[in-house]
Amino acid sequence: MGLRGEAAIVGFTELAPTRAPTEPLTFTLEQWATLSAAALADAGISPTEVDGIVCSPLMESEIFVPSTVAEYLGIRANFAEFVDLGGATAAAMVWRAAAAIELGICQAVLCTIPAQYMTPMSDKKPKNYGDALYFGASSNQYGSPQAEFDIPYGNLGQNGPYAQVARLYGATYGYDERAMAKIAVDQRVNANHTEGAVWHDTPITVEDVLASPMIADPLHRLEIVMPCFGGASVVVTNSDLARRSRNRPVWIKGFGEHVPYKTPTYADDLLTTPMTRAAETAFSMAGIGRADVDLVSIYDCYTITVLLSLEDAGFCAKGTGMKFVADHDMTFRGDFPVNTAGGQLGYGQAGNAGGMHHVCDATRQLMGRAGDAQVPDAHRAFVSGNGGILSEQTALILQGD
Numbered sequence: 001m002g003l004r005g006e007a008a009i010v011g012f013t014e015l016a017p018t019r020a021p022t023e024p025l026t027f028t029l030e031q032w033a034t035l036s037a038a039a040l041a042d043a044g045i046s047p048t049e050v051d052g053i054v055c056s057p058l059m060e061s062e063i064f065v066p067s068t069v070a071e072y073l074g075i076r077a078n079f080a081e082f083v084d085l086g087g088a089t090a091a092a093m094v095w096r097a098a099a100a101i102e103l104g105i106c107q108a109v110l111c112t113i114p115a116q117y118m119t120p121m122s123d124k125k126p127k128n129y130g131d132a133l134y135f136g137a138s139s140n141q142y143g144s145p146q147a148e149f150d151i152p153y154g155n156l157g158q159n160g161p162y163a164q165v166a167r168l169y170g171a172t173y174g175y176d177e178r179a180m181a182k183i184a185v186d187q188r189v190n191a192n193h194t195e196g197a198v199w200h201d202t203p204i205t206v207e208d209v210l211a212s213p214m215i216a217d218p219l220h221r222l223e224i225v226m227p228c229f230g231g232a233s234v235v236v237t238n239s240d241l242a243r244r245s246r247n248r249p250v251w252i253k254g255f256g257e258h259v260p261y262k263t264p265t266y267a268d269d270l271l272t273t274p275m276t277r278a279a280e281t282a283f284s285m286a287g288i289g290r291a292d293v294d295l296v297s298i299y300d301c302y303t304i305t306v307l308l309s310l311e312d313a314g315f316c317a318k319g320t321g322m323k324f325v326a327d328h329d330m331t332f333r334g335d336f337p338v339n340t341a342g343g344q345l346g347y348g349q350a351g352n353a354g355g356m357h358h359v360c361d362a363t364r365q366l367m368g369r370a371g372d373a374q375v376p377d378a379h380r381a382f383v384s385g386n387g388g389i390l391s392e393q394t395a396l397i398l399q400g401d
Contacts, residue, residue, distance in 0.1 A: 002285035005399070007098035008242040008249035009234050011043020014360040015115075016196030017230035017348030028059045029072050031114030031231055036073065039233040044246035045108055050235075052079035052100055052109035054093040056352050059127070079106040085259065086387025087299050089113065090232070090355035091394040095255035097236040108241055112233035115350035138263075150263055158301070159224065161389040163216030165270050166304040172271060173319040175218060179326040181209035183303040183338075184222050184345050186330040191342025193332065193373040198228055198348035223303040223345075230350025232360055242401075250366045253288075254397035256281030264389045272312065274393040275384060279313035282382075286397035290314050293397075294378045295337040295365055297358035299386035300345050306338070309384050313395065332373040340365055340373050355385045359396070366400035 013035055026034075032055075040047055053069055061068040066080035079100040083092045090113060097109035121127045131140040138156050140147045150156060169175065188204045191197035204222060212221040242249040256278035261267055283289065290313070298309045307321040315336075316324035330338040341347050341361040344354045362381035364370045370378075378400070385394040 003095070003098055003252060003254060004102055005251045005253040005286070006239050007101040007236055008239070008251045008401075009094070009359070009363050009398070010237050010242050010245035010247055010249055011039045011041075011045060011235040012233065012360050012363050013038035013042055014232040014357060015230040015350070017198050017228040017350050019198060019226070019228050021229050028114040029069070032058070032069055032112050033073055035114065035231050035233040036110045036112050039110065039112070039235045042247070043235045043237075044244070045235055045237065045241060049241060050075055050108045050110055051077060052097060052106035053077050054081045054083060054097050054109060054111045056082070056089045056093070056113050057084055077106075079109060085385070085392040085394065087301060087352065087355040088257070088385035088387040088392040088394040089352050090359050091255070091383055091385035091396050092257060094234065094236060094252060094359055094396060095257070095394070098252040098255070101236060101238050108235060108237045110233060110235060111356075113231060113351070113353040113356050115229060115231045115353040146263055150265055155263070155265060158389070159216040159219065161264055162302045162304055163219045165264070165308070165390065166218050166302075168270055169304065169307070170218065174322070176322040176326065177210060177218060178206050179322040180223065180303045180307065181206040181220070182325055183300075183306050183330070184209050186334070187300065187339045187343045187346045189331045190340050190373055191346025193371075194341045194347065195371065197342045197346055198226065199342065199346045219302060219304070225301045225344045225349040225354070228348040228350055230348060230353055232350070232353045232356035234356065234359055234363065248367045249401045250363050251399045251401065252396065253399045254282040254284070254286030256285070256395045257393070259392045261391050262388055264391065267391070270390070271308070272318070273308050273390045275309050275312035275386075275395065278393045278395040279382075279384070282395040282397050283314070286399075288380065288397065293380045293382045295340055295362065295375050296382045297339055297361040297384070298343070299355060299358055299384045300339055300343040301349065301386065303345070305386055305390065308390065309386065313382065313384065332370070332375050337375050340370060340375060358383050358385065362398050366398060
């Protein structure tokens, strides 16, 4: 049961992230169109061949998002899906597109995530950004469990909860702050060799990471992702269109997804994340082992996220992640390449499109288009997505033609 590996990513676009808008703000619908057109052009696929779309939350449409996008783009969609899994959204979009294609519902699907949330507003009706902006990806609406049981006690936002997980990890297995800093340093090396990365021109050392301000003990500022503006899109097609694409097809061979809770208050074990089940499902579906992948692109909102994901995806045993990180070169030229375009810590986190960065990172490598950061003989990749506080997790196995 699962994918047959007959759907492929054939084109993509990823806007170079910026720390602040460099152009006048546009509506996210306009961004959807611009990003999608660029991805189709990259693939050499005609817009008239697109008959499926997968969407994420959209500023201009609180409801009816897929049909709003289809109407705006002029797509007669046979498959119109909406995914809302935070940083796991992008990987989840890709496997849903692949499943729809293998079922014969559609032949070409756009998976697009704009990231400029601050769209133009009218003075007569200013935008209400809602509680998510003020309570850090939480809901304070009446009736929400978070409003009753979490927010009043200060359990909100991102930095604090991830730091709590890191502290628990240290109390359980020990904590090597230099190994944790090395995650950010190795990824910065990759960013330094990737055009368009926010930190392309700024190398760092372990000492730099440890000297950066402590934001939430034990997490330093350089271990925490920097939000920015950007956006990304990928095109997923059937095998017939993939063979006609101008790029090397990147086949979607396996996926896994596990969403057991929203708030870490309800986690059975904070140190065993949903990635354990998601990754096992993905590898089993693809019929390969961990040693068979040539690179990994791990969702990296925090260094602790990378560490836990490496363990729970089965690349090293639980509690040994810090030694694994210390013993391996995780740059693009190393023995265990991780986040070869810099990850979100080095490339930048463009909202939910930060998750699509990891899909683009792996796709770029498998297509042989990574330039100075190209991994030799890159044929298989593992990609992860992570939403909430280690609560929504998705995994992909991608393979070059």
